[in-house]
Amino acid sequence: MTVQCDTGCCDLHTHTTASDGSDTARELVKLAADAGLRAIGVTDHDTVAGLKDAWQAGIEYGVEIIKGVELSVLHPCGNMHLLGYFVDEESPQLKEVLKRVQEARSRRNPKILEKLKGLGMEIDIDELEEMAQGGQIGRPHIARAMVKHGYVKSISDAFSYYLKNGGPAYVPKSILTPEDAIEAVHLSGALAVLAHPFSLNFRTGKQLEKWVAEWKEMGLDGIECYYSEHGKDLTELCLGLCKKYDLVVTGGSDYHGKAKPHIRLGKGRGNLCVPYKCVEELRKRYESRS
Ligand code: AMP
Ligand code: ZN
Ligand code: FE
Ligand code: FE
Helix, strand or coil, rough: CCCCCCCEEEEEEECCCCCCCCCCCCCHHHHHHCCCEEEEECCCCCCCHHHHHHHHHHHHHCEEEEEEEEEEEECCCCCEEEEECCCCCCCCHHHHHHHHHHHHHHHHHHHHHHHHHHHHCCCCHHHHHHHHHCCCCCCHHHHHHHHHHCCCCCCHHHHHHHHHHCCCCCCCCCCCCCHHHHHHHHHHCCCCEEEEEEHHCCCCCCHHHHHHHHHCCCCCEEEECCCCCCCCHHHHHHHHHHHHHHCCCEEECCHHHHHCCCCCCEEECCCCEEEEEHHHHHHHHHHHHC
8 A cells, every 4th residue: 555755754673684684784774865765764674783784874874763673473374573662672581582592593594404405405604604794583584595506496485385384494483472572662762653464464354453453462563564465455444453552553565685686775665654753653662662
């Protein structure tokens, strides 16, 4: 769904090489400046390692940086991701949770490679480490290696045939319940926002509402309503839930650079424009807490 931004656009969901994006934090911020974005949220998967560079580059390029993180959460139906905004990357509580999540990831990657080996696709962990350049290794890196070895034609085939949830090479990763994740975000002083609700695979709007009401009780602060996969109906459903449960509206492209070439910074699949008002509302909520 396209919205008009009178006061400038922002993009509150982006990834860097600290996780599975292909641009460094500095490259990402430069791209945001070139695209005329007023603000970006830097929200790497389970790490805050890119935030310092992003912040510094934000000062140099004149782009407002909202320090963020994207946590994977255990959910019975689909992929639940929780975004944290205005995180304090030095928070000992957040560091502790991220360490546990990163360890779970490190245990998971060899298990995925083992499964692939059983399916006749051999990939060495060293190769993934080199590709990740010290960042968090995730399924997109494995998918890229599968393409490189000629095991599949594309990243999307790697996911559809093998790596997707429930696929033959799938290994679950999350160790955080929604309550743990919301608490971890709050302990770092940040706001907790439900990322891209479409990935929860809910059957009806009522089902989504039931979950949102439960998470609101746990302290949820907002919902990522503007997202390229969200059609008009889902966007409106999410905006309605924000109003009903007093949640902040956010939005973003989920930019990953070359790792997801069809997604453009600020524009998503082409139809996105997240109004800067989202940043103002987020900040207002954040300041009323601290
Ligand atoms: P992980 O954190 O290792 O579970 O991997 C999650 C990443 O894989 C996220 O960036 C997702 O967007 C990406 N991903 C999930 N499904 C697909 C898909 N079908 N095609 C490309 N990337 C995907
Ligand atoms: Zn990702
Ligand atoms: Fe996500
Ligand atoms: Fe993301």
